Amino acid sequence: MSDYRFLLSGKWVGWLLLACAAAALSLYLGGWQMDRNDHLVGENTKVTQNYRAEPLTGDEASAQFAAHDERLSWHPVELTGEYLPEDQVLVRNRPQNGRVGYEVLVPFRTEGGDVVVLDRGWIPTGSAANGMPDEVPEPPAGEVTVTARLRPGEPVVDRGAPEGQIATIELEELQERWGRSTGTAAYAEVFAEDPAPSVAPAPPPEPEIDSGPHLSYSLQWYAFAALFFVAYGYAARQQARNDEWDRQYAAEMERRLSRFYDEDGNYVGEGDEELVIRQMEMADDMPAHLKSLMRPKPQRRRHRPTWEDEEDALLDALEGGGRLEHHGR
Known part of the structure; x- marks a missing residue:
């Protein structure tokens, strides 16, 4: 071991500390990538288990908008009630099939009196230079039964929107905007209405099951930690x-x-x-x-x-x- 006494010198102690710091950073980044992979695996599991499940109905369905169980994301619900089209709002900058457009949000009052947020679907921007849609399909009038899939609300973003539009589906902001007591734990994406309207927004596409590169990135960072x-x-x-x-x-x-x-x-x-x-x-x-x-x-x-x-x-x-x-x- 006398041949390695130089390891006690300041220079080599510094190199060792640098290797420890680089390894610690690599372990942190590896754990971060692993957390992202675990989150993605969880989301894929929700899609696989819930997307085509039997819809929740009645009070069980309405309760999800006030206290959403994240394990039921993408799960269908069946609601009966009426749309409140006077408070309809458009969510801007929503791409679909290579085009930019809007999602149409309309509050919906259920038979039990609860008001929930429904996303009726996507419409493209129009041909006008201002980027507004040519037409926004009206929701069915009167009593209607809708089938939609539960989705958690979106976070707040630091950008505004023109009158009648919003930049993100932030449910508490929508409640203040409408002045109604709406569910703020979840909203739902509509994929069926009965009676069906003659013209309706395009339903959202089925989410892709994609594991992404996070697991391989995580293993690479762990390997880097050892290689230092x-x-x-x-x-x-x-x-x-x-x-x-x-x-x-x-x-x-x-x-x-x-x-x-x-x-x-x-x-x-x-x-x-x-x-x-x-x-x-x-x-x-x-x-x-x-x-x-x-x-x-x-x-x-x-x-x-x-x-x-x-x-x-x-x-x-x-x-x-x-x-x-x-x-x-």
């Missing part, structure tokens, strides 16, 4: 190897110097001393990537002699025996 520490460990290993190579290089330079100078520092080599000094200075001033070329390659430790070593030892023994025989004569 892998990179830190790899860099530490390389630093330890470089330090070992530098020690080997220093030992090699000391060995080379011993060929030209004795213990007292006197030059004992052959040739011009100035040339030797110049070569040593050039080697010492080499960049690291070039200096490494002069580093000796680490030798693998042999746990057992090879057949070549055994053959050399045998020859040495034979030669040694021959020499002894010769001296004995």
